[in-house]
Amino acid sequence: MTAPIMTRPEAPSQGASSPASAPAPVAALPRKRRTNPYSWLTESLGKGVAHVFLIAWAVIALFPILWGVFSSLKANDEIFASPWAMPEVLQWDNYVRAWNEADIGRYFWNTIVVVGGSLIVTMVLGAMVAYVLARFQFRLNRPIFYLFMVGMMFPIFLAIVPLFFVVNDLGLLGTHLGLILVLSAYGLPFTVFFLVGFFATLPESVAEAALLDGCGHAETFFRIMLPMAKPGLVSVGIFNFLNLWNNYLIPLVLNPDPEKYVLSQGLASLAITQGYAADYGALFAGLVIAMLPVLAAYLAFHRQLQGGISLGALK
């Protein structure tokens, strides 16, 4: 790949034909990258300045989170009196109150059920659609693909009002099953879009061999293609997980019963009510509890996630 001339900058290269070198000095002098003898100085100076900017932004990116964690371990009057100070005594019972009295525990389990259910349904159905669209030629292939893409282009606000009535008419308003079905349906476009590209890159020969060996289409899909698509499934799965954990508008509209609140709803309403009840310690503890699962997922998978961003957006 790399032409040798590229890796040996000393060699007189075709670049030497630049008009600046008009007097054509004796070509014996090795041509340095820059003629400036202080280039190493400006270069390391530049790097230093770059690091200053980069570290500054790293601090800003982390700051509200670290502050939230510290505040979750403070007594209430400490939060008020000295927002910048470290906690004097670690108030672990903030977490106990948040979990039990402020209902974070219940919201947490509700979220696990809803996010877990939606994730499974989206991934299974999305992979099935993507596999069929990527590997089979049939007349409705393109129309169906574009039908799914519509869901990515159109703002959900156009659908939200009628959606409320569809869910209501099916008797699913305020149920976890209703939330799971709706969230899965809205997760399909991205999942399909991403996985169609992924399945298309898998080698044709493996699937053919499986079919020749007497595997049915469904068996080939579940036993051969799905395991082969694991990297793509993981990327899209983390994205879906983060989106689901984050979703606010759909639960807000379709899940009015406080007993069934998911974390995002619970935290938003807690932020309002704690303004009156003034138990900020518990509120911050609740925020940290809500953050832990995504933090764990991020630490475990951040390479796949960041790889997935480039994969999904760049083709």
Add this chain to the structure above:
Amino acid sequence: MKHGRTRFITLFLAAPLVLYGVFVLYPYVQGVIISFTDWSGYSRDREFIGFANYIELAGDDRFWAALSHNAMFLLVLPPVTLGIALVFAALTSVAGGKGGRVGPIAGSGWYRAIYFFPNILPIVMSLVLWQFVFNPRIGLLNGFLEAVGLGAWAHAWLGDPNTAPWAVLSVLVWGQIGFYYVLFSASIQGIPREYFEAAQLDGVGRFRMFFTITLPMMLQTVQVAWIYIGMFALDMFVTVAILTPDGGPSGSTDVIATYMQRLAFSGGRFGYSATIGVVLTVLTLLFAFITFRVTRRERVEY
């Protein structure tokens, strides 16, 4: 090979298509239909009233105010966010390297992990935290200003129509940069190193290299990013709804989405709200279309 093919395709597509049709496509179509009715949502009665909602919308001051806030965010958010993300991506991807070679800066893996962090936080959580940063009584921002002797600048940041939109905007920039930073970094890493090395041979500085090589080579990614963030600026529901409930002080941060949601679910005007949904959809598609047309150019192949 052909055996059971049609049956397999039908079997695999049936359930997803039903789910998608019932909960996504049908509501979208209904949204358009409802926009031509006077439906209140409380009963099944609805009359088709033609374009009356659209005509009313044209004279609705609150709608135009909300739209102008969207427009403001659409003009400011993409250049600021993408600009900063681009600078950071360039700094970490090509500002380093040993012995004068172009390469990633030391610690770039750390920067990438940290910068993406605001994106993974549950959005409601980060917004509640930011509410505390701006809080006039116990807020960090005012506390900081007092600590450095600028106590006179202390302010109810989210409660003042003059500062509320900018406070919202800064939270958005904070939350969005990480994603675009990672996107741009990946794009820069996709550029063959030979280009940078060849440019170095010709004595091109890193600053010029950015404008003559890096940026042109990743223009396609910037275009995609612009569409993403533009669509985001036309939405913004969660951010505005949580940071500044009820559209903020004097409606100064109200956006189309929050106005629409209030009309439907507290105002009982589902028909009119759907009209706003249709207009928002048209604006979103128009934005994407214009962006593609304006930025269309010869694709750089490499």
